[in-house]
Amino acid sequence: MFYWIAERKPVRQLILFFISFALISAIAGCASDPASKLTTDQVKACQVDDANDKTSIDAGIDDRMDYKSRMGLDKKRFSVLTLSGGTANGAWGAGWLCGWSDSTHRPDFDIVTGISTGALQATLAFLGTSKDALLKTCYTTVKTEDVYRDRFFLFLPFSDSLEETWPLAKFIKQNITDDMIKSVADVARNEHRKLLVASVDLRSGELVIWDLTFIAKKAQDDPAYNDLYRGVLRASAAIPLAFPPVRIGGALQVDGGTGALVFYKGGLVRHLKKIKTHFSKSANDIASTRPAEADRIRNMKPDLYTIVNGQLDPDTDSTNDWIVSVGLRAIDCLTRASNRSSLQLVLDNAQPDYNCHLAYIPSCVPPLTDSSKFVPAEMSKLFDQGRKFGMQYGAENKDKWMDLHDGN
Secondary structure: OHHHHHHOHHHHHHHHHHHHHHHHHHHHHHHOOOOOOOOHHHHHOOEOOOOOOOOOHHHHHHHHHHHHHHOOOOOOOOEEEEEOOOHHHHHHHHHHHHHHHHOOOOOOOOEEEEEOHHHHHHHHHHHOHHHHHHHHHHHHOOOHHHOOEEOOHHHHHHOOOOEEOHHHHHHHHHHOOHHHHHHHHHHHHHHOOEEEEEEEEOOOOOEEEEEHHHHHHHHOOOOHHHHHHHHHHHHHOOOOOOOOOEEEOOEEEEEHHHOOOOOOOOOHHHHHOHHHHHHHHHHHHHOOOOHHHHHHHHOOOOEEEEEEEEEOOOOOOOOOOOHHHHHHHHHHHHHHHHHHHHHHHHHHHHOOOOEEEEEEEOOOOOOOOOOOOOOHHHHHHHHHHHHHHHHHHHHHOOOOOOOOOOOO
16 A cells, blocks of 8 residues: 555655655765864864873963963963853853953963853853953854754654754854954964863763864964864764764764863863972072062962853752653753762862862852753843853952852
8 A cells, every 4th residue: 555655656756855855964964074174183183182292281381381481471370261061051151251351350261171062152261351242142142043953853763863053053153253263373372372172972982172272273274174173163062862963083073061061181180280380480580589479479379260051059840740851850960960079079189289260050040941942031131140140259359259069
């Protein structure tokens, strides 16, 4: 009977159309490698590797501290900013950064790292307060359809995700322009600051750290690296199952949040200890003439600023007595507990040597109805709350921001 129906010309054409469209969609998804014009070795060179002097954090810290010494900035603290994932909750971190700028105490970060939506924020945070207006626009006007579109349900069996993210690729290209990537390269060359983001290699399950400052500098000689830069940002935000993975240099890369809430991996905390050597050298240079100042510099600690685009505190929720609601609520509780535990471990390891500053959405701030949906009205309110907190904590210039269990 099916054979008879399929033989009917209009029906047969419709079936062929659906099959063809599904195959084309699958092929298109597999063919969108932003590093297609680069070799595997060229892509590998853009990943942080302690054995690779071009991208090692060690070499970057040495160059940055030498620059600060030449510019007379070596008496100032060394500051690292880490930005977490959080989808639409990124409005909180964007607001915090803008409020911090309003306080006039926001530093030029020596190193910026980001994951997922934090990776999308990282370039703008790295370039400084001049990009605050764009940061606000990106996190208060973007709509869900500007980030992803639902796939037609009949094509899901042929797909690698529930959603299509060509709108996100377009959004990134519109906002992270070639000129902006050139600005990143200029800062990297002139000031020796570092910009790092992370994704997860699906095959190995390992966190992959990308040196965007290295990629930006390479892009000035080969425009193919501009596509890699933007492709890495899209990969870092590619939530598994929801968003399609991004094939980069033959490897499937997904949301860095799959591997870490924020990342200090790649020896970031360990390498920061080199900074104390530079502080000691600066202190020794003035010890004979300015002993009090020398002692202050010798005892300085680097600042580690962590902005979590989400809530960490447990919350109350009226969960329905239904398997899906119960399951989703359990996953949410487990995720928050895991995030708190992993963050506490990182902070405990870092605090003896660094001033650790933590910011996250406190329980007193109304959460988004659904953080997977980008609703400008809700995100604007969250942005404003983040801005208020960022300005308050920035103005007070505290050595410590929020506590992990601060519900205020």
